[in-house]
Amino acid sequence: MATALSVNLNAVAMLRNRRDLPWPSVTGIGRIALAAGAHGLTVHPRPDQRHIRFSDLPAIRQLIDDEFPGAEFNIEGYPSGDFLDLVAAARPEQVTLVPDDPSQPTSDHGWDFVADAALLKPVVARLKAEGARVSLFADAEPGAMAAAADTGCDRVELYTGPYGGTFADPDAAAREVERLGAAADAAFAVGLGVNAGHDLTVANLPPLVRRIPGLAEVSIGHGLTADALEYGMAETVRRFRRACGQVV
Structure with missing residues (x-):
């Protein structure tokens, strides 16, 4: 099964x-992305509401429920x-927990499990009792x-x-893909599904998907919005779907 694409709307917000x-x-914009075949929509509502606002959550929930009931x-x-x-009210299909300080501009490290x-x-x-799939940033x-x-989880x-930071260094990119692949192999071995995200692009997605053929989902915001x-x-959603290995 091809890797699913979730479009992160933070940069739009x-x-x-x-x-x-x-x-x-x-x-x-979320409607356009889903109509073009995105599997779902991602948001990261931070306490200061500097991009996604709390009031966006029920509107996105309603969009999915009313127009794209198969989306996540x-x-x-x-x-x-x-x-x-907020999560309890919005009833997301998936919750991704990140160890961010509220002042961080973006997520930049995983949990110490x-x-x-x-x-x-x-x-x-x-969260699982509330019906959500739970993913942990790693x-x-x-x-x-x-x-x-x-x-x-x-x-x-x-x-x-x-990996995203190696865009000008093919050798470093290959090393980072292998690091990610080894981590994915270890996750699969203990029964976990694997998602991925941060600084992914049309150019760097295909090597990642080839190395991790069981990659369930990528969530992409900055590069996709750019x-x-x-x-x-x-058209951007279609390009990223092709990069994920989907037939478009």
């Missing part, structure tokens, strides 16, 4: 928030009480996957930022 105006519409809503965030309340086990285990259990460390599985999302300025959102 950040552009909207530059003015006190309703465009670009987060739900409008993926909400990312640090498991604070406020975040968990041993040190953070006491935090993660009850949160994972709560560095490309094969030795950490058994501890990740011990939290009760369903998947890990491999942090691909270091390409949409050139190609339009619908």
Whole structure:
């Protein structure tokens, strides 16, 4: 099965928030992405609402329920009480937990699954009881996957930022793909599904998908939104779907 594509709408929301105006519409762009074949939509509502606003969540939920019932809503965030309340109201199909400080500009590291086990285990259990699939943000460390599985999560999302940073160095890119592949192999061995995300592009997705043929999903925002300025959102989604190995 080809890797699914979830379109992260944070960059669209950040552009909207530059003015006190309703465009670009987060739900409008989300509709275009889903109509072009994206598997789902991803958002990361941060406490300061600097891109996705809390009020966007019910609107995205309604868009999926009313127009694209086969699509998935993926909400990312640090498991604070406020975040968990937002998730309970929005009923996402998947929740991706990240160890971010609220001041971070973007996610840039995975969980320490041993040190953070006491935090993660009850949160994972709560989210699964609410009907969500739970994915945990993870560095490309094969030795950490058994501890990740011990939290009760369903998947890990491999942090691909270091891979994205090798765009001008093919040898370094090959090394990073192998690191990610080894971590995915270890995750599969303990029964976890594998997602991936951060700085993925049309150019660097195919080698990653070839190395991790069981890669379930990628969530992509910055690179996809940047390409949409050139190609339009619908065509950009199709280009990324092809890069994921999908027949478009």
